[in-house]
Amino acid sequence: RKLRRQTKKSSKSMTNEGRWHEQRTAGVSFISGAVAGGVVKTCTAPLSRSTILLQTAQSEIFASSVKKQKFVNSYSSFMKQSFGYLGSVYTSDGLLSFWKGNGASILQKMATTGSNYMIYDRLKIVLRPIWASETDVGFSARLFAGVLSGAFNITVAYPLDLARTNIASIPAGAKRSQWAGIANTLSMLRATHGQWFLTRGLLCTQICQGLNVGLHFGVYETMALTRNIFFDPKQNTDKQRAPRTSFLHSCLCGSVAGLIASTITQPLDLIRRRQQIAGNPAGDKVFLQVAIDIARRDGIGALYRGIIPELIKVVLFPASGVNFFVYEFVRQDIFGERTGVR
Numbered sequence: 001r002k003l004r005r006q007t008k009k010s011s012k013s014m015t016n017e018g019r020w021h022e023q024r025t026a027g028v029s030f031i032s033g034a035v036a037g038g039v040v041k042t043c044t045a046p047l048s049r050s051t052i053l054l055q056t057a058q059s060e061i062f063a064s065s066v067k068k069q070k071f072v073n074s075y076s077s078f079m080k081q082s083f084g085y086l087g088s089v090y091t092s093d094g095l096l097s098f099w100k101g102n103g104a105s106i107l108q109k110m111a112t113t114g115s116n117y118m119i120y121d122r123l124k125i126v127l128r129p130i131w132a133s134e135t136d137v138g139f140s141a142r143l144f145a146g147v148l149s150g151a152f153n154i155t156v157a158y159p160l161d162l163a164r165t166n167i168a169s170i171p172a173g174a175k176r177s178q179w180a181g182i183a184n185t186l187s188m189l190r191a192t193h194g195q196w197f198l199t200r201g202l203l204c205t206q207i208c209q210g211l212n213v214g215l216h217f218g219v220y221e222t223m224a225l226t227r228n229i230f231f232d233p234k235q236n237t238d239k240q241r242a243p244r245t246s247f248l249h250s251c252l253c254g255s256v257a258g259l260i261a262s263t264i265t266q267p268l269d270l271i272r273r274r275q276q277i278a279g280n281p282a283g284d285k286v287f288l289q290v291a292i293d294i295a296r297r298d299g300i301g302a303l304y305r306g307i308i309p310e311l312i313k314v315v316l317f318p319a320s321g322v323n324f325f326v327y328e329f330v331r332q333d334i335f336g337e338r339t340g341v342r
Contacts, residue, residue, distance in 0.1 A: 028337045029121055030114040036326035037113025040319045041106050046098035047313040048105065049168045050086055054306035055270045056169040056277055057085060082308055101167035104182045108160035112153040116213055117327060119149040124341050137341060143218035150213025151206045158202060159186060165276040192278050201275030204287035208268035215261035220324055223253040244328045254321025258314025266310065267291060267303035 041048070089097060123145035124137055132138025154161060163185040189197045224245045245253070271290045274282040282290045294302050313319045332338050 025337060026118050026122070028331055028335045029118040032114075032327045032331035032335065033117035034110040034114030035330050036323045037109040038106050039326055040323045041109040042102070043322075044313045044317060044319045045102045045105065047309040047317070049098050049100060049102075050309040051269075051306040051313075052165060052168045052273060053089060054082055054085065054309070055273045056165075056280075057305075082305070086309075100170065101164045104160050104164035104167060104185075107182075108157050108164055111160070112150075112157045113323070115153045115156070116146075116149050119152065120145050120213075120217055121341070123148055137221075139218050139222045142221050143214045146214030146217035147210040148214075149210075149217075151210030153213075154205055154209040155202070158205065159198060161205065162186070162189065162198065162200070162276050165273055166278055169273070169277055189278050193283070200283040201272045201287075204268055204272040204275060208265050208272055211268070212261050212265045215264065216257045216320060219257035219260055220253045220320070223256060224249065224324075244332050245325065247325050250325035250328070251318050251321035254324050255315045255318040258318060258320035259311065261320075262307070262310050262314050266307050269310075270294075270303055270305060 093100075124141060127137075127141045127145055130138075130141050130144070132140070160182065163182045166185050166189065167182075186197075189200075193200060268287070271282070271287045271294075274280055274290060274294075275285075275287065276283065282293075285293075291303060
């Protein structure tokens with residue numbers, strides 16, 4: 001009897017310890033992701049707002065930024081229009097205007113990034129049946145886990161994303177009135193579009209952000225785990241111990257992941273931003289119809305408006321690589337959490 005009691009107590013203790021470890025791991029992943037998201041978003045705020053300004057600017061205003069409109073569809077003219085428009089924003093509102101909407105952006109980014117890492121780590125284990133092998137998660141499982149995580153988290157944080165887009169898209173020279181903060185912005189959106197205002201652009205955002213997060217995680221981790229021989233042949237290759245990636249290789253893998261993800265999802269990102277803007281008729285249409293309308297009116301290239309600052313952010317900065325590096329640093333070096341499946 002004593003042996004049975006001791007066995008039960010031991011089993012119960014191990015179960016409680018396992019649950020506590022799972023909860024701690026999830027909490028560490030969330031906090032580490034939130035810190036990484038907040039740090040990167042603050043540093044890249046001007047580039048993020050530049051992307052939104054270019055995506056949501058009216059065609060007439062965008063084109064008028066360059067006086068000579070020869071070779072309108074050429075790459076050089078597109079570059080001139082982009083930098084010309086951003087220059088007009090700088091002249092009208094000053095340098096600090098490129099951080100407009102950063103409060104909502106940081107809150108949204110910290111919440112979604114932290115939750116993305118936490119849910120993504122759990123989903124990889126749930127998706128074990130589609131792993132490449134017994135010990136290798138594989139690109140497909142990473143991609144699928146990232147897509148589900150990204151789509152779910154942006155849905156939860158969508159009010160912040162909606163407010164941030166409207167605050168950041170205020171055109172140059174606009175008066176600071178009802179768009180001063182998150183609450184006022186959401187209130188104005190509700191007054192303009194009714195109780196269903198939170199659904200404007202939601203489906204396109206779920207697809208866009210889900211695919212974006214999935215590609216980032218899938219490409220980054222797949223590349224990061226193949227670095228061992230080239231970058232550090234002596235480092236630990238046990239995937240269950242999740243060795244931390246060096247800063248150099250984090251930047252390299254993050255740049256490639258960001259380049260692929262941003263290039264593929266840029267048209268969807270532009271469409272969802274258009275749908276989110278208060279008063280924009282695009283919000284009342286299916287996103288595929290919005291894409292057709294833009295392509296017919298301004299050409300296929302118009303769907304990639306804003307891609308320049310976005311690629312500068314993810315490739316040259318590089319935001320994606322720094323995000324992953326900060327996450328791994330906080331998780332492993334500060335909290336000492338080195339277990340996990342990669």
